[in-house]
């Protein structure tokens with residue numbers, strides 16, 4: 001099992017530089033480097049850290065489900081080709097699929113447009129004990145909708161609330177919604193995968209050049225890229241106004257995929273460590289009932305079978321381990337004895353050989 005005490009501190013230190021301090025003013029280009037990667041972590045190390053992180057996530061997820069109090073919402077936002085899908089795949093590779101729900105949000109349906117803008121996100125929240133991954137999220141309502149005014153025009157809003165001040169109002173509404181949900185037992189983990197314009201160009205080209213990647217590229221991706229600067233501004237504003245104490249944003253450098261995946265796993269792990277879900281304690285009555293059931297089951301052992309095969313296996317294993325340990329002890333003792341004997345023999349030889357020399361030197365003196 002992982003060592004939460006040690007790991008928690010390391011993880012906290014590792015992800016701290018990516019946290020957007022609530023209340024701070026963010027300028028993406030100035031404040032965050034998409035190409036950052038820890039110089040200390042090689043590709044192999046990144047893989048190993050990710051593997052350990054994934055193990056830890058699995059353990060915490062099991063406890064989260066058993067406790068059944070908190071739901072986690074992992075929000076992933078990014079420009080196209082930043083690696084949302086790969087991040088989801090890697091980060092969740094070790095967890096029980098029954099406890100994870102991935103929700104992808106695309107352009108809203110007509111049914112969704114017939115409701116308030118948060119409706120569809122509220123409906124897809126994970127249940128308590130689960131991790132819900134929002135592959136794009138309610139933040140599209142202040143990103144793509146802001147960058148393309150015609151989308152807002154299609155949202156059937158009353159004239160009074162369509163005009164000035166709408167974005168600041170949406171930021172407040174989103175903060176309030178997340179705050180309300182955090183009081184209800186939802187923990188928002190918000191990650192922005194920060195890709196550089198040049199790395200996006202490179203990844204688009206590789207999607208076009210490599211036939212097996214063609215399906216990943218759509219003409220719409222290229223169209224959205226033309227709005228790069230508008231998106232950067234919109235993202236900066238989102239980070240400035242919606243990083244809160246109860247739901248802070250993390251800006252993860254995304255140009256280097258292995259690093260992005262480790263960092264994303266770290267952010268999620270830290271949130272789970274913060275929740276610190278525990279297996280429920282079983283009551284005295286329930287424990288007594290377990291003992292009664294145990295005695296009953298032990299009484300049902302067929303002839304020739306141990307009353308409790310689990311205990312029998314455990315005892316056999318312990319006996320085997322003890323035998324192995326004592327064999328190792330004997331081997332070590334023997335080796336120590338042999339070494340002592342060798343040392344003694346060498347000392348005898350030296351003393352024997354040294355006598356003439358010693359008398360010689362006396363003669364010379």
Ligand code: ATP
Nearest residue numbers: 080085105106107108135136140141144145151216
């Ligand atoms: P991938 O390309 O890897 O499949 P994706 O998340 O980019 O993943 P797409 O189907 O390419 O999926 O894109 C979904 C599109 O839907 C994005 O351009 C996104 O901005 C848009 N979208 C999401 N939410 C809204 C919204 N509320 N209103 C309008 N458009 C939205």
Ligand code: MG
Nearest residue numbers: 080081218221
């Ligand atoms: Mg896309």
